[in-house]
Amino acid sequence: MSNQLPMKPGFRFLFAASAMAIAAMAPGGALAQDASQDENVEQDEGGFGVIVVTAQRREENLNDVGIAVNAFSGEQIKELGLVNSTDIVKFSPGVFISSDTGGQNQKFTVRGVAQNDFLDAVESPIAIYVDNGYIAPQQGQVFGLFDLERVEVLKGPQGTLFGRNATGGLVHYVSNKPVIGETTGFVDALYGSHDNIRLEGAVSVPLGNVAAIRVSGLLDRHDPLIENEFVGADDLYDRDTKAARAHFLLDPGNGTSLRITASYSNATQSSGNYEAGAIVPVFDASGRWVDSVLASPTETRAGIGPGGVGVAVGAVSSRAPGSSFFGYRDENVGDFRTNTNYAVANANKYKSWGLQAEFETELSDDIVLKSITDYKGFTKVASLDVDASPVEVFTYMADASTDTLSQEINLSYDGGDLNLVGGLYYLYIDNDTLQGLPFASDGVLKGAFGLGPNDPGLDFTTEVGLVTNSYSIYGQLDYDLSPQIRFVLGSRVVREEKDFDFAQNTYLNLDESRIEADPFQLLGPVPQPPGTTPFSAKFADTLWLGKAQLEFRPDDGYLFYAGVNRGVKSGNVNGPLADGSQIQADQLIYDPEVLWSYEAGFKVEGFQGDLRANGSVYYYDYKDYQAFTFVNVSGFITNEQAKVVGAELELIATPFDGLTAVVSGAYSDSKIKDLQFAPGLTKDVESVFSPKYQASYLLRYDIPLSSGELGLQADGSYTGKRWSNLRNFQAHRLDDFFLQNFRVSWEDDSQTWLLSAFVTNVFDKRYNVERFDLGTLCGCTDESFGQPRWIGASVRYSF
Structure with a gap:
């Protein structure tokens, strides 16, 4: 009997493809590459050649970096038609996004590492940077792409080289910098479906x-995509983004330079982009909520009990066929x-602004000192109809502000066989968040709180204040043990201090356009939701x-690596939120998570x-994984044990001049172990918004003409089934799509001139980007969908 473990289908495919690719390119054979070929690769037509990246804090050929990295040059971003920060997931195997507010807020997930808590005080396990400046609030992960030099996606734990430590990976957006001694720039105008107007430009x-x-800017807007039939209410799913960036560069040419950058962004959208489906909660004999299923058009049960018997949910015992409770x-x-x-x-409304100073000087021929000072500010005002129906039940509103300040000082040494990077990093985050569930004056549930028809509504408001001070010292060395073998060793120590304030209060809803937190409107006699005892704490980790990693380079163009992180x-x-969920004071703070990665x-x-x-x-072994579970109309994070196993493969071929093919x-x-999905009940579940299977392809053919060059391009991406809620109920499973x-x-x-025409989502596929299970609240589910078919054309003038 074989002692080998059975190999799952996904592994079999990737293993076989990898083995064939390696065998075909074995060192010393006819296909081996000589040292002079790097220059030829960088000159590949179509912009799909090798990219120089700084994933290890020094400029390197992407193919010579012993990290799983996906990178996109500015040329590729233009040719792929990437316009938003999260568009890169289509061509980054193992990378996806979670979302909330109808897809207006999106967060990266990498290799099953996800965090879909929508509290703005929570940082993502995937660190996001723009020009080495860290973006702390999760709302900052979505922005328009403009005037970029490249984007780098690093997978796996980070922290021995980059500013902020992160368990899942990082995404770094690098903008184009000023050019000394030359005036350059471009103007790019696009018009597309739904009156989409996109203007991008820059001048150095x-x-x-x-x-x-160098000054650059972006204007991007389109009309609403969702038609609303409710009289007097607006349509939904629009976008209006304005952004600008300005760089000043001083480079006297003696190895010393100073760059100062100012940036601003203002994105305005409708309230949350939701459509309402009907859902049925399932209960066991003890009355515990153990599953949810999508309601059929003939479903009349409010809830499903043992043996399929209909049961009441709150005061509701039945429903109109296929409808919500209301x-x-x-x-x-x-x-x-x-x-x-x-x-x-x-x-x-989502606003951000920032100011950054980056100073660099060569202390000697092989030692460079760099200082990065970065300030960012964010404000957010968001709202949505929780039940997404014509009935006035209640809404969700949030009002958050975040200020961040970071200072990094690092030294790098390039000694040929020995490379060293080390530094100090400080991060300050000050977040204030109000989020709650306003009940309007004409709400159907107002009477449950003893209010009469002429009384104003109520706001159940959660108030969170969190101040973070983080101090780090880090370093990494790369040492060539021989011309073929390199040893990598890195470490980091972090001291994290937090000051936390939490309260839940009920206020008079005198202004139904915002969430209330005015102490003069604080209500005493009105019943308060559970968990309202104010809580304050200071804690530190x-x-x-x-x-530790070994890298083996048997010949030019060949790199094999293995390590632990x-x-x-x-x-x-x-x-x-104050939704009636029973959460105790000792559950308001959760422990650090630790990830051991073997790759x-x-x-x-x-x-x-x-x-x-x-x-x-790779194989990930988690201790105290920070898992977010959505229940009722809110949710909370608990520490769980988890494991992830996976594989990735990317093939890039240029079989003849002009043709590029990419397959990934x-x-x-x-697997999150023993999650408590109902009181006293546990089960193993899969991570959220993390497809088990992903694949993409790209074919591009550049044809020389008598005047200019014609580019023909087709690309497609497949996303497998995934879960929208960690409880993994039947209704939480989102379908796969291509x-x-x-x-x-x-x-x-x-x-000088570039003319383009495109169509995306050619077959007008309808695919879920999120689904919120509100089975015990309204017998409904909030569903949001990706953009439909989109047709457009653009013209670009460069000088």
């Missing part, structure tokens, strides 16, 4: 021979039509993380650089 102007400035039924969820009484244009993320706080991978090239293969396999795939199997896109472009010989 020299200031003498040692300085320059009688509303959407005949065709996903058709971009709704009937909701609370739908307000321009209701949701001292954490360490580390990395210990990632950490500090403990944090819960700020649940092996390869990056190889063959056919004189015309074929490249990158692959990795990912398999990820996550998206197909086409693009055609023409660029003149001088690369």
